[in-house]
Amino acid sequence: MSSAQEPTRHDESDHEEFLDPDEVDEEQILEDNQDDMMEEDDDENGEEAQQYDAEGNPVDEDMVEFHDDSVQGFFTHKEPVYDVALHPIHQNIAVSGGGDDKSYLWRLYDGEQLYEFGGHTDSVTQVAFSVDGTYVASGSMDGKVRVWKSETGEFMCELEGPDEVVWIKWHPKGNIILAGATDSSIWMWAVPSGTFMNVFNGHSGPVTSGMFTPDGKRIVTVSEDASLIVWDPKSAAAIHRITSEDARFHSDVITCLAINKDSTLAMTGSADGTAKLINLHNGNILGSFENHTDAVETVGFSDHLNLAATGSLDGRVNVWDVQTMQLRTTCEHKGPIIKLQWHKTQPLITSCSADRSVQVWDGRTGQNVKIWLGHQDAVLSFAMTDDGLTCVTGSDDGCALVFRMTDN
Secondary structure (H helix, E strand, C coil), X not given: CCCCCCCEECCHHHHHCCCCHHHXXXXXHHHHHHHHHHHHHHHHCCCCCCCECCCCCECCHHHCCCCCCCCEEECCCCCCEEEEEECCCCCCEEEEEECCCCEEEEECCCCCEEEEECCCCCCEEEEEECCCCCEEEEEECCCEEEXXXXXXXXXXXXXXXXXXXXXXXXXXXXXXXXXXXXCCEEEEEECCCCCEEEEEECCCCCEEEEEECCCCCCEEEEECCCXXXXXXXXXXXXXXXXXXXXXXXXXXXXXXXXXXXXXXXXXXEECCCEEEEEECCCCCEEEEEECCCCXXXXXXXXXXXXXXXXXXXXXXXXXXXCCCCCEEEEEECCCCEEEEEECCCCCEEEEEECCCCEEEEECCCXXXXXXXXXXXXXXXXXXXXXXXXXXXXXXXXXXXXXXECCCC
């Protein structure tokens, strides 16, 4: 563990960051800052990315009229914003990490920077709050995970061991953090002590995704080697292992992973264009979702309906009935899908795309509920508030934007 590093404060008066947003006049702040935000957005965004028409074909940039639905933004990164996350309790607070090797804690309602978190020597590709929001962590391509206290910005510990960090995940019930790496390993530490707990070795390629099961009793990881492993967190022993040697499983790189709320099922997406359903209790392959024409990049389970969704580079979000494994409906972007997420309390799916948009869909019918525009390059990540009314995004254009659900 390295010695403590004092974070950079934006303004000593900003210790009000955890105020209830109801205590401030958000509408007035948004109105006062809208013009300034638009001017800054124009000045700071870089070269625009290719747009797509309704059929997914490139369109002439000169013919595209820029439209911005965002109500606020954070523009300090200047480099691609790879990941964003929201404080689980105080959802007026966001963290973003980017290609400038830094992460920032900032407020949604006025875009004000609260803390700058440095110390990495390569891009910050993952950021995450602990389950109660006490700590915030960043994972970097420099192979380190750094942790701060979110309320004060106090540096807590630096966690070392992996090669380039691909992803980080907190334990759903405690201050334990997990990280997957390009060197095929998975590491686990206790926070805030930074104590090393376990390393998990069993994959033969970069670990593309992984997480604790929602009950906290198991770890599930997937890899570029087309394998899935279910681990015992205490012993680091592999409980179940599925590989491409099983003809029913994936034949190419596994790109993504989701686990249902009951910790009984896992879903994997692959460059082979399919998604697989796995029984986590016995390791059996239950079936295959096959309707995409390109790699599956993101998958997710609904917490309230017996539905699952898959998002692909083919620009489609497919919604499936988990019990029958039948295709329920399809939602279409104009470019490749990068991430999807089900709403916590409603049958809605949010998805972001290389077409620069974030869209909300009714998972039962496929009807488009909302389209948010404002980025000038691919939207790489987003986070939704629990009420589903606010979305924070990170983009290749170097900006993080805030969007609000409205009636019009």
